[in-house]
Amino acid sequence: MKTSTRRTRRFGACLATLTLVVAACGDDDDATDTPGTEATDGTDAPTATTADTTADTAAGDTTPADAGTQPAGGLPTELGEGEGEVNLIAWAGYVEDGSTDPAVDWVTEFEETTGCTVNVQLGNSSDEMVQLMQTGEYDGVSASGDATLRLIAGGEVAPVNVDLIPNYADVFEDLKLQSHNSVDGQPYGVPHGRGANLLVFNTDLYTTAPDSWGEVFESTSAAAGSVSIYDSPIYIADAALYLMATQPDLGITNPYALDQEQFDAAIALLEAQEGLAGQYWALYTDQQAALEGGTALAGTTWQVIVNLAQANGAKIDAVKPKEGSTGWSDTWMISSQAAHPNCMYMWMDWIISPKANAAVAEWFGEAPSNTKSCDMTAVPEHCDIFHAGETEYWEDVWYWTTPEETCLDGRSDVTCVPYTEWVNAWNTLRA
Amino acid sequence: MLDHRVGHDPALGPSGSTMRTISSFFRRHPRLSLASVLTAPVAWLLIVYIGSLAFMIVSALFQLDEQSQEPTTELTAENLRIAFTRSEFLQVVLKSVGVAVAVTLLCFALALPMAFYIAKVAKPWARRALIVAVLLPLWAGYLVKGYAWKAMLRPASEFGINTDGGFLTSVFGWTPGFGWTAVILSLSYLWLPYMVLPIYAGLDRLPPSLLDASGDLGARPLRTFRSVVMPMLVPSIAAGSLFTFSLSLGDFIIPNIVTEGKVRLVGKFIESTLNAPNQPLAAAITLWPLLIIVVYLVGLKRLGAFESL
Numbered sequence: 001m002k003t004s005t006r007r008t009r010r011f012g013a014c015l016a017t018l019t020l021v022v023a024a025c026g027d028d029d030d031a032t033d034t035p036g037t038e039a040t041d042g043t044d045a046p047t048a049t050t051a052d053t054t055a056d057t058a059a060g061d062t063t064p065a066d067a068g069t070q071p072a073g074g075l076p077t078e079l080g081e082g083e084g085e086v087n088l089i090a091w092a093g094y095v096e097d098g099s100t101d102p103a104v105d106w107v108t109e110f111e112e113t114t115g116c117t118v119n120v121q122l123g124n125s126s127d128e129m130v131q132l133m134q135t136g137e138y139d140g141v142s143a144s145g146d147a148t149l150r151l152i153a154g155g156e157v158a159p160v161n162v163d164l165i166p167n168y169a170d171v172f173e174d175l176k177l178q179s180h181n182s183v184d185g186q187p188y189g190v191p192h193g194r195g196a197n198l199l200v201f202n203t204d205l206y207t208t209a210p211d212s213w214g215e216v217f218e219s220t221s222a223a224a225g226s227v228s229i230y231d232s233p234i235y236i237a238d239a240a241l242y243l244m245a246t247q248p249d250l251g252i253t254n255p256y257a258l259d260q261e262q263f264d265a266a267i268a269l270l271e272a273q274e275g276l277a278g279q280y281w282a283l284y285t286d287q288q289a290a291l292e293g294g295t296a297l298a299g300t301t302w303q304v305i306v307n308l309a310q311a312n313g314a315k316i317d318a319v320k321p322k323e324g325s326t327g328w329s330d331t332w333m334i335s336s337q338a339a340h341p342n343c344m345y346m347w348m349d350w351i352i353s354p355k356a357n358a359a360v361a362e363w364f365g366e367a368p369s370n371t372k373s374c375d376m377t378a379v380p381e382h383c384d385i386f387h388a389g390e391t392e393y394w395e396d397v398w399y400w401t402t403p404e405e406t407c408l409d410g411r412s413d414v415t416c417v418p419y420t421e422w423v424n425a426w427n428t429l430r431a
Numbered sequence: 432m433l434d435h436r437v438g439h440d441p442a443l444g445p446s447g448s449t450m451r452t453i454s455s456f457f458r459r460h461p462r463l464s465l466a467s468v469l470t471a472p473v474a475w476l477l478i479v480y481i482g483s484l485a486f487m488i489v490s491a492l493f494q495l496d497e498q499s500q501e502p503t504t505e506l507t508a509e510n511l512r513i514a515f516t517r518s519e520f521l522q523v524v525l526k527s528v529g530v531a532v533a534v535t536l537l538c539f540a541l542a543l544p545m546a547f548y549i550a551k552v553a554k555p556w557a558r559r560a561l562i563v564a565v566l567l568p569l570w571a572g573y574l575v576k577g578y579a580w581k582a583m584l585r586p587a588s589e590f591g592i593n594t595d596g597g598f599l600t601s602v603f604g605w606t607p608g609f610g611w612t613a614v615i616l617s618l619s620y621l622w623l624p625y626m627v628l629p630i631y632a633g634l635d636r637l638p639p640s641l642l643d644a645s646g647d648l649g650a651r652p653l654r655t656f657r658s659v660v661m662p663m664l665v666p667s668i669a670a671g672s673l674f675t676f677s678l679s680l681g682d683f684i685i686p687n688i689v690t691e692g693k694v695r696l697v698g699k700f701i702e703s704t705l706n707a708p709n710q711p712l713a714a715a716i717t718l719w720p721l722l723i724i725v726v727y728l729v730g731l732k733r734l735g736a737f738e739s740l
Contacts, residue, residue: 154499280692294591
């Protein structure tokens, strides 16, 4: 009895392995016998070719030569009807439909006027946004400067015909055709707004506002052990920025253009900072909770987090320290594989229209990109507070950008540490 | 071919004679009948499960295009070299294994008396109620439990809106704070049912006559436990530990939540590398937990854990 069971089992196991062989044979038979399968094969081939062509076009768009000689090549020349919806990747606070705060809503009016339903996926970091855009499932993204160049190089985003975006004409001139949002004079998207990463502090602990990033980097900090740190490779630039002011011998002139020696110094500063850390935040809600709970007493923040936490009663405030700060200049970009390009163009025009742009800028706490937005803010001084039109204010704000081997500060005698190494170093640091 | 006919038959409207022809055909060819049943699940296992695993391992050899950060088809061993030689990576792996072992031991220490009580001491009605109680936390959302632990662990702060701190501080006046202890506590809480259930099942199968016989032969309870109960429980404990160990090793969200992002285990490490995005390096690091689980399984097999399965 026992042996027979075992034999049956062994037989079964053999059969199981055979099954696949049998299945494979069966498929072969089908392929040769039935015309139906051949038809499927036939459709497969053209699909593959189409995919190849798309990839080629995308790659062609990114080469400066093509973009230079044929700026309008492949660009849409007129807009059709909206496709009924648009899928966006955005920073928290950029696409508000009243669900966070009933008074904060610039999506509903867009949906009503254009008939495009807005679906939004919040991106928690630039890295995550790049990764989401690589899926090709989204129509557009609010990309910061540390993502834009990667998206352009990867063929993830398409050049934009700004003639189809009437509001583009009113955008601040110093935001147009920057290195992070254009290639050889061809815009890749529309500027959304800009802001500085701020130093947040607990007002019970700091009776006078601190004015230096030393509060998050030096062991003498009053907030030691409760420092809230932004958990992203791009934060290495914040350390470089602090070193730029405190250790001039290193010769850092741009926190995103670091040679190996400067980079190592920044990493050493960040290693020492670990002893002060109370939190490494990647989700803005996590920092908000820590600020409200009083477990984060100083740190790097965004104005929108300060607004949300203050509204809940947190005893905090934020400043731009004397060393200057890192910051962002964001761009709405359209995917090269957008399924709803017309709605995306309508969105790009809407989000930089004076009304919507003013509303976003006030809610998120940043400077609007449209010159006419300043007349439409609820707080009349908003543009003054956020220095929207003051060129000199932005001189010590270093917008996030993608570090490359070719130094961004123009040095040619050294190579700089590229972003992939920033990622590796940050991962190593956080290990 | 035959699969097709069987599949389409109901749509065509089954006539008695076709059905009979088909069933007699399968009776004459038992192998084909087995094949028709097993093809789909085996194909699923090989293509979807093992196939994607194999593809992941292969993709660890792809080179990353520095500009676009997308994998190219050029092959390189660089990712593997980085993943397996950098001392910092090794440290993360060791810490993660340490956490997984600690969670497994803690779960075992808690689960054994619990399972013993449920299986051998509790009255039948209480037994059912206790099993439900053990299973109940599995109904709650994973993230909900993570954030609940974070709320419970929160230390008091005179600077917060609410200065009292979380549940642990207000009830016991003490909290381990957002650190390694928090990770081990919360993961143990999450995976405890997966340790209790197999041990309970093992004890449930244990015939009471064996315990009586052991006692009749003069063994004290401790001796009975060591020489009779434990050897029979080894497969159950192995099954439970496999759950707690592998689940802890792979978890990348709870450790992040309950430590305010300060503790990074290997799972979080893979996630952040993948999001960088550096898919090939992430795939290379993934080989670490994969290897560890294989070693763990081989170790359990050496200990004889699977012999009586």
